[in-house]
Amino acid sequence: MRLKPRLLHLLIAAAGIMLAVKLGAVWHEAGIAFAQTPASQKPANPTPASETPAKAPAPGAAPAGTAAADAEPLNPAPPKAPPPRTYTDAEVKLLQELAKRRTELDQRADELSQRETLLKAAEQRVDEKIDQLKQMQATVDASLGKVDAQEDQRLNSLVSIYTNMKPKEAAPILSELDMPVLLQILTRMKDRTTSAIMAAMDPKKAQAITMALAERRQSSTTAGPTGDAAGAPANPQN
Template sequence: MRRSFLPALALLLAVPAAAAALKSQDLSRVFAAFAAPSGLLQGCGDVPEAVALAEELRDRALRIERYMESIEDRKAELAQAEQTLRERLAQLKSQKGGIRARRDTATEAVRDDIQRLVALYDQMKPAEAAAVLTNLPADFAAEILMRVRPETGARIIAAVEPRQAALLTAQMGARSVRKN
């Protein structure tokens, strides 16, 4: 019976202590109560061990209180840093959207320019187009030939010198292979 009595007594004392700890939201007040242990030394002021223990408890309580204050300061700093990061993230997302819009506009402008250039070559006589294309870089000329109408491209390649036509055809084939 004696063995079951001690755990029950400990549980009986621990439940109100735990409830009081959970009830108090500010733990620094709980530790502050121990910072001034005036009631602890009543009648024990002449016992040096009791005085030393009371001072040690007071010092620990003060350290814990300072530590709890530093935790609160850190929480505030973290909240501020998080808010700053959220604002910066919103700015970056906004800038990303603007960059994407400008890039899409630029890409669309390049496509329009290429379409106009292709239409121009479609309207040229094959011999004239061949003369111009042979003076362009091979990859650029191949790109134009890939985009003009097939019958126009065939006439232009036929008007190009055979060696240059072979080079342009190889560039066109290489372009097709890179796309896949």
């Protein structure tokens, strides 16, 4: 009965020794495999700079930073610009002529623009003058219309006065009037009144008045049935 615990202890110890031997063999194989693995496939496990001592560069070797900069520059130099083009004398002359022509065209355009502006201003002034003349003409026409109306009214008043007078009394007064005024008065009278007044006048004066009335009526017939050449109405009939 006492042998069983000892045997059990021996078996446990043997099992521990065998396990340690197997673990050592596994660890050894793992180390060999890790050593044979490429650097790019090794797990990244950077060591802090404070724990890893910096290796001194070999004598005559360039610094690591300089080598990296030479291998792959961070700021590559820009491409060189192409050399400037050279022009021939004919091309230079042509370019100068084109530039001169462009300047002349620009000056011509400025002159045309200024002329157009001046023409527009002149047209505006002319239009304003035309409007002013139209207004003045309307004012003059209105004034002439008033004068004509007043003159017509005055002549009608004289006709009424001489008509109401006796022919022997009216004849001497009318004989002293100028022929245009006398004709305007006589043409506004009735033919009966005109005949009686002319019968009381001097024969030579009556003859002159007859000739003037004939010419006036002939001019009135040529001008139109609405009135004589001077605008006076035709002598009304009885």
